[in-house]
Amino acid sequence: MKYFDFAATTPVDKRVFEAMKPYYEEDFFNASGLYTGGKKTSAAVADAREKVMNALNVKEGRLIFTSGGTEADNLAIIGTACRSESSRKAIAISAIEHHAILESAESLKKYGFEIRILPVDCKGKIVLEKYKELVNEDVLLVSVMTANNEIGIIHDIKELCAYAHEKGAIFHTDAVQAFPCLEPEPENSVVDMISVSSHKIYGPKGCGALWLRDESLVTALMHGGQQEDGYRGGTENVPAIAGFGKACELLVSERTERAQSCERKRKRLLDILLKEEGENILVNTDLDHSVPGILNVAFKDAEAEGMLFFLSRDGFSLSMGSACNSKSVEPSHVVRAINVPEEYARGCVRASFGNGNTDEDIDALGEALIRIYRKMKV
Ligand SMILES: Cc1ncc(COP(=O)(O)O)c(C=O)c1O
Numbered sequence: 001m002k003y004f005d006f007a008a009t010t011p012v013d014k015r016v017f018e019a020m021k022p023y024y025e026e027d028f029f030n031a032s033g034l035y036t037g038g039k040k041t042s043a044a045v046a047d048a049r050e051k052v053m054n055a056l057n058v059k060e061g062r063l064i065f066t067s068g069g070t071e072a073d074n075l076a077i078i079g080t081a082c083r084s085e086s087s088r089k090a091i092a093i094s095a096i097e098h099h100a101i102l103e104s105a106e107s108l109k110k111y112g113f114e115i116r117i118l119p120v121d122c123k124g125k126i127v128l129e130k131y132k133e134l135v136n137e138d139v140l141l142v143s144v145m146t147a148n149n150e151i152g153i154i155h156d157i158k159e160l161c162a163y164a165h166e167k168g169a170i171f172h173t174d175a176v177q178a179f180p181c182l183e184p185e186p187e188n189s190v191v192d193m194i195s196v197s198s199h200k201i202y203g204p205k206g207c208g209a210l211w212l213r214d215e216s217l218v219t220a221l222m223h224g225g226q227q228e229d230g231y232r233g234g235t236e237n238v239p240a241i242a243g244f245g246k247a248c249e250l251l252v253s254e255r256t257e258r259a260q261s262c263e264r265k266r267k268r269l270l271d272i273l274l275k276e277e278g279e280n281i282l283v284n285t286d287l288d289h290s291v292p293g294i295l296n297v298a299f300k301d302a303e304a305e306g307m308l309f310f311l312s313r314d315g316f317s318l319s320m321g322s323a324c325n326s327k328s329v330e331p332s333h334v335v336r337a338i339n340v341p342e343e344y345a346r347g348c349v350r351a352s353f354g355n356g357n358t359d360e361d362i363d364a365l366g367e368a369l370i371r372i373y374r375k376m377k378v
Pocket of ligand 1: 007008067068069070071073098100145147148149174176177197198199206207208
């Protein structure tokens with residue numbers, strides 16, 4: 001199998017797996033235990049917390065371990081809305097957020113919150129004029145992802161956050177897709193909340209985190225024991241948390257190299273596609289302002305779903321957009337938001353790159369994509 005869906009998930013790195021193993025076996029203890037074993041596992045959680053914060057380039061604030069990016073996003077949006085005693089009742093989110101943000105925000109409508117959708121241009125960039133119109137003194141919280149999962153666009157978080165703060169709003173960013181390749185700048189700490197996920201960086205699934213500049217911004221959604229100082233009840237998943245920590249440690253030392261390698265692979269594939277079918281391909285990814293691991297291209301008069309079926313039969317794994325949309329034949333909300341012309345909208349394919357993709361695999365993928373497209377074009 002030739003895997004080109006690293007934005008959906010990554011395999012667990014062997015070194016991460018080794019770091020997790022003891023916590024399934026000899027060090028299986030509940031981190032709340034007051035005996036030596038419990039102290040050992042709670043120290044492992046503390047060590048992982050430090051490693052995640054280091055990878056995020058934040059020194060202060062609180063990091064809450066969650067079951068993944070989805071829970072971190074829910075905690076940021078719903079946890080802030082529930083905590084706030086402010087008269088502000090609007091939440092502004094970009095039109096191309098992940099469903100974890102879209103649906104969290106949507107769920108607040110029935111509690112009297114107004115959801116404002118921040119439009120993007122054809123490259124996926126926030127339309128600044130509209131942003132400034134919509135983010136005003138009624139807005140409690142702004143959430144804009146650092147990088148998008150379908151097309152890879154990187155937003156200017158520093159600028160967007162500064163404006164939101166000027167208006168007195170809280171600012172959250174979903175950095176799940178940016179984390180694997182973008183070196184977080186120290187100014188990341190200007191944002192109030194950051195969501196990340198472990199399984200996008202060669203860590204285990206079912207683990208993620210929300211970082212908060214100020215812990216008083218959110219209230220717990222998961223009630224139970226006093227784990228995470230009451231911010232998230234439930235026995236800690238120590239093996240996963242330790243694995244996430246190890247994955248972050250590796251990320252810090254390998255991030256630049258991984259990003260450069262992805263960039264090279266993306267260029268190699270795109271060169272093949274444009275050389276063969278340039279006039280029938282629309283590149284949805286803004287190559288100069290995107291995470292290097294994602295390439296989204298639209299084939300004219302094609303059905304991506306059918307193409308992916310034949311690609312899968314030939315041993316290639318890639319997706320139409322986000323994994324969550326891959327069961328739907330309708331163009332995704334991202335494809336709609338960036339206004340992909342109708343004749344291209346159903347032919348959007350996302351290839352995402354990572355460790356282990358060889359040049360030969362990429363050449364084979366390019367050849368298969370072109371062959372299948374030519375066969376299937378209506
Ligand atoms: C941008 C973004 N946010 C959130 C998530 C959800 O993360 P998780 O799968 O860890 O729940 C994803 C997963 O694809 C994502 O790409």
